[in-house]
């Protein structure tokens with residue numbers, strides 16, 4: 001073997017190492033998100049999404065909480081990569097202006113922010129640059145999402161797995177200040193063998209039983225915030241203090257000593273809630289994101 005051969009082989013070896021590590025880097029795709037990601041490729045994306053969400057809102061108010069919960073579920077299942085979306089809430093409008101340039105994952109992140117703002121919640125900047133995932137499995141959904149019967153430890157550890165603190169979790173639960181739930185999500189609190197859950201406000205439990213009697217039509221829903229169901233505010237936390245948290249996973253935030261102080265703080269100070277919620281939303285938006293050459297920019301058809 002000649003010297004040149006060895007050299008060539010070494011060079012090929014290095015090249016292979018380089019290619020493999022670039023591949024790993026691209027697949028890992030842990031680049032950073034930035035606020036002005038579409039500055040040159042789709043400068044109007046924020047207005048386009050906002051307009052589309054606004055139009056939807058005027059047609060059907062259900063879209064707003066549905067968009068917010070979809071963003072949360074997307075981020076907890078395979079990261080914020082639009083894996084749980086079949087069609088994007090506003091994809092058509094963005095595609096008309098910026099075909100193949102804006103990811104569905106970013107559109108969903110923007111639409112979730114707009115949902116908060118449209119219902120009276122705090123405005124905030126959204127970091128962008130997510131790519132859409134290539135994997136979308138219904139089987140991975142359930143085990144990655146919190147159950148309404150979780151206790152504080154179960155909630156805290158599920159959020160911790162995604163790098164979110166207990167305070168982040170308590171603030172994000174404040175999203176239940178809007179939207180509704182099907183009766184089956186809290187049915188056992190009303191009709192267990194030992195009767196009504198004693199941690200529920202008795203008058204509230206009575207109201208719930210009226211709307212959700214035994215054998216209720218499974219499509220019936222109850223507002224998550226009985227006081228201001230369509231407004232993004234901190235009344236969710238005041239409801240918890242009045243024992244009007246619809247799910248056990250809501251009520252435990254107030255009844256557990258480790259989280260009670262945070263709930264009372266948010267109930268008494270809306271500004272503090274807003275700031276903490278925004279921080280937590282931005283952190284949620286970074287969970288498992290794919291950037292750079294990972295994933296794809298998915299088309300809406």
Ligand code: HEM
Pocket residue numbers: 065066068069072146147148149150155169172173175176178179180181182183185224247249
């Ligand atoms: C902390 C753990 C959480 C649990 C156990 C939980 C559980 C639930 C359940 C069981 C429902 C009712 C679903 C149905 O009946 O179809 C619901 C609704 C909702 N959740 Fe959560 N959730 C949690 C956190 C979050 C977070 C972090 C967000 C958003 C940032 C969120 C936003 C919503 C919204 C907006 C709705 C109303 C959806 C609608 O009206 O269509 N939730 N949640």
Ligand SMILES: [Ca+2]
Pocket residue numbers: 073074075076077078079080081082083084133
């Ligand atoms: Ca996802």
Ligand SMILES: [Ca+2]
Pocket residue numbers: 177178225227228229230231232233234235236
């Ligand atoms: Ca509210």
